Amino acid sequence: MTRDTDQELRRGWTTGACATAATKAALMRLWGGVFPAEVGIVLPKGETPVFPLALAEAGDGWVRVGITKDAGDDPDVTHGALIVVTVSTSDGGVVFRAGPGVGTVTKAGLPIGVGEPAINPVPRQMMTDVVAAVAKDYAVTPDVVIEISVPGGEALAQKTWNPRLGIVGGLSILGTTGVVRPFSCAAWIASIHRGVDVARADGLTHVAGCTGATSERVVQGLYDLPDHAMLDMGDFAGGMLKYLAKHPVPWVTIGGGIGKITKLAQGAVDLHSARSQVDFAALAKMAGRPEVAQANTALEAYTMAGPPLADAVARQALNAISARFGGMRFDIVVIDRAGVVIARAGA
Incomplete structure (x- = not known):
C-alpha cells in the first residue's frame, strides 16, 4: 500500500x-x-x-x-x-x-x-x-x-x-x-516575498537569492550587500523570481552550487531534489564531453569536464532566467563546496 x-x-x-x-x-x-x-x-x-x-x-x-x-x-x-x-x-x-x-x-x-x-x-x-x-x-x-x-x-x-x-x-x-500545514512551502515563499518588499521599500537596487549558507556568504561578500538585500531563496527560485517579475528590483544575483544552478540552467525553478533532477545527457551535450552522461551528480560532471562546464552552466542559467523573467538585470555566481567561485555570468 x-x-x-x-x-x-x-x-x-x-x-x-x-x-x-x-x-x-x-x-x-x-x-x-x-x-x-x-x-x-x-x-x-x-x-x-x-x-x-x-x-x-x-x-x-x-x-x-x-x-x-x-x-x-x-x-x-x-x-x-x-x-x-x-x-x-x-x-x-x-x-x-x-x-x-x-x-x-x-x-x-x-x-x-x-x-x-x-x-x-x-x-x-x-x-x-x-x-x-x-x-x-x-x-x-x-x-x-x-x-x-x-x-x-x-x-x-x-x-x-x-x-x-x-x-x-x-x-x-x-x-x-x-x-x-506540515512541511508547507507557503511560509518560506511568503518570507521571500516580504524580503523583496522590504528591499524595495528601502530603495535597494541590487538583491541576491542563494541556494544555501555558503553561497549566500560568498555572494554577499562579493558585492558587499547589506543583510536585507539577501533573499532567503533556498530551493524556491521560482517563488522568488515570479514575485520579482511583478515587483522588480533593477539587479538580481543568483548564487549556488553547480547542481542547483544546473537545474536552473535546464529550466527548473523548484530546485529541491525531490522535485527536479539534472538531465545528464543534456549536460554532456553542453560540455561536449560524452562521458558526462554517465555522471551521478553535477559535481562529478564538473570534475570530469572542468571549468568550461561551469562556465557553460552559468551562461545557460543566465539565458534561461533572463528569457523567462525579463525586465531586470541578472547575474549568476556558481560556487563550490569550499566557497570558491568557479563560474560567473552576467556580472
Missing part, C-alpha cells in the same frame, strides 16, 4: 490562532469573571479548534492567558512556545502592543507599519472579531488593550527571517488561515 504522507502528518495552529484563543479566554475572565477550562475559536476557513489554557492569571484590571503552540508535525521553530496574551481596558477601540518576545517593525515594506508590533493583519482581524463577539455576549464596550508576549521569543526569532526583515525584539504573530 502506498504511504499517503499528507494524510498521516498532523497539522497544527499558527501563533495568530493561539493568540486569538488566548484573547478570547482572557476576555471571558475580564468581563465574565470566570476562566474557561478550554476555549474554541473559528478560523478564517471555518475550522473550529479548541485550545486548553496553559496559563491563567488575573489582577486588578488585567487578565493574562497563555496557550502552548502546537505546530503539529511541522518543524516549526515556535512549536511548543507559550503564546501569552494580557488584556486590559483601553481608552477606545482595540489596541495591540508587543510584549517581551514579540518583535517591532523597523523597516518599511511589511504589511504592518514601522513602529508597530509585529502582529500581522489576519491575526489582528481575528482578535478584533473575537473582541467584538465577546463584548456583545457580555454587553460591554469593546475597548481593549491586547498585549502579546512569547517567553524566549527574542532568542527564537534569531532562527527566523525577522532580523533580516527589520523586525527587532522577537517573533512575529503570523497566520493567514490559522492552520500550520
